[in-house]
Amino acid sequence: MWQKRLIALLVLVVGAGIGWYVYSSQASASRPFKLGLDLSGGTQLVYRADVSNIAGGDVVDSMASLRDTIERRVNLFGVSEPIVQTQHAGTLAGQPEERLIVELPGVTDTQQAIDLIGQTPVLEFRMLKEGAEPTGAPDEDVNQFFEPAAITGKDLKSAQLQFSQGLGGPSQPVVSLTFNAEGARIFAELTKKNVGRYFGMFLDGVAISVPVINEPIPNGQAVISGNFTPESAKELARNLNYGALPVPIELISTQTVSGTLGDEAVEDGVMAGLWGVLAVMLFMVMWYRLPGLIACAALLLYIVAVLALFMLIPVTLTAAGIAAFILSVGMAVDANILIFERMREELAAGKNTKDAIHDGFARAWLSIRDSNISSMITAVILFWFGTSLIKGFALVFGLGVLVSMLTAITVSRTFLMALGLEMRTGISRFLFGSGIFKL
């Protein structure tokens, strides 16, 4: 018996520990819950990228470059934790479509957000001013050190990853640039005049490469060498290619939620969560008495476990996700009800408390499993179906169903066993009884 009680105590301590961890992480904001745009306030923009002029094999590359470019632009404007991602919409959209999704938490002026993204990325070439020594600090003003070069991004025809044939040494990845006829002429003149100077390439005002001009380049074929890895050289080539020739994008969808509305939703959600939990606990204690109290302990453990999971995975919480969580609280005691009803039947059949608990759990298990299967099916399909809104619901709902199954079964069993009550006395008969008005 003391062993069972020790385990029960351990479960309580671990639960309290997790609860404390979740609470302190929130209180100190070291690991805050991740809130979706509908709760934090912000803007989501969805663009269709026009890839009709891009060869099939290059689509993925050009989309990645588009994403990088937009990300750089968004970062430049100091938006905290933006999300920029590409998405391939398949046949369900009617036609295959390449999309770019931009999420800007905190930006609640839709038009401002659109303007911020809308400009086409610009590739610029600039010369380092003579005598200037940039320190490379991120907040450095570029214009202080660089002056515009005679050549512009429009003059670049293409950039390519190549491997230099070193002098007997290992081959090095380099990036070769090809300028158009006009560009070749300007570039020849520029390099002739400026041997030894730094030549900066900027995408949206951010330096992506600053090589030294080693010799005049007459034919419009330049090679940038340096400490490239094949990946970094490839990325540079990609940036140069599509920075100069970006994929045209067209806005197809926006969603903006104001900060006030988001804050209200969070506040209402938390209140609804608290009252929901209270209502369920009150009902369980009034109807199932002592086992009901144990179901409450299991419910509390379920809540801290799920909250910890939300924090650690992390799950992006939306209003629909909060609704799913509150719904899952009502469903989490489901398993307990199944078990207690079965236990009641076993007790009525004349078994002693210990056997009734044991058999009640064993026999209720199949029912519990089945009742959760159909909910899990829905959760999985919803997750797949999901827009981010529905995914938020499905993930929380699915997690809730799984975790609650575990806590309801293992935790309540441990506690019930640890109590070790016998049905001999009237009191324990009352405690294990059920119904609000019955003794």
Next chain:
Amino acid sequence: MFIIRHRNIFFLVTAAIVLASAISLFAFGLHFGIDFTGGTLVEVRYEGVRPDTATLTSALEDAGFEGFSLRESGDTGFTLRTSTLTNEQREGLSTIMSHQGGTAHVDQLTEIGPTIGKELRNKALLALALVLLCILLFIAFAFRKVSTPISSWIYGLIALVALLHDVVVPVGFFAFLGYLTGAAVDTLFVTAVLTILGFSIHDTIVVFDRVRENLRINQERNRKEDFAEIAGRSLGQTFVRSVNTSLTVLFTLLVLYFIGPASTRDFALTLLVGITAGTYSSIFLATPLLVAVEKWRRKK
């Protein structure tokens, strides 16, 4: 068991509920939200006085808005539905809508392009089909064993009838809600319906499982008992469980509806109606129907 004895009364009640839902559905129809149709939805909240609808309508017409619908929301807001916005309209939205001393704040602005709408529509249909298919498989699995005096497929069929009831009722209700408050069928509504499907099917299966278990026990013990008696007894044994598991869920949904976030209010209400319908049908429709079918087959 009084539910079995007076089953004809409950059949009438059920028929009335389903009829009311169907009438509501056909009379009011379902309004599809911009999730599925594409378009723009704006929620505006006013600081100070809220302008009247006529003033706002003419202001919007002056700003080049066409084919829009305007509806008061809450005590301080307006909901505007319209097609795509131009940059000028989007930028000037709060200025255009501020009138009669009230300052408009755009609380929520959602624009959905036609391809996204089409994709969401197709995805919703596919998800609905998939959930139905999985539930059919689940029912087939639950009733895979041969049984007497009623064959397994009848249990399955009745479970499906109950499920149909569980969907028709919230859908009919939602049509009425749409008429009252302008609630539109969106992805959240589809989510609610799918959740109801997953949750409700199980209640019916539990009662039917108990019926078959009691039939088997009787057979083993060579006990003769009327089918209506067995069904009634099984219903009595699972009654508290069915009601209590639904009650706890209904408690949380009620709380969610009354004090939860505004954006999930219709969702909570749909679930409330659907899960109530699901619990009702598993107790007052499915098992009585089973008894009726058994009686009818015996007479033949």
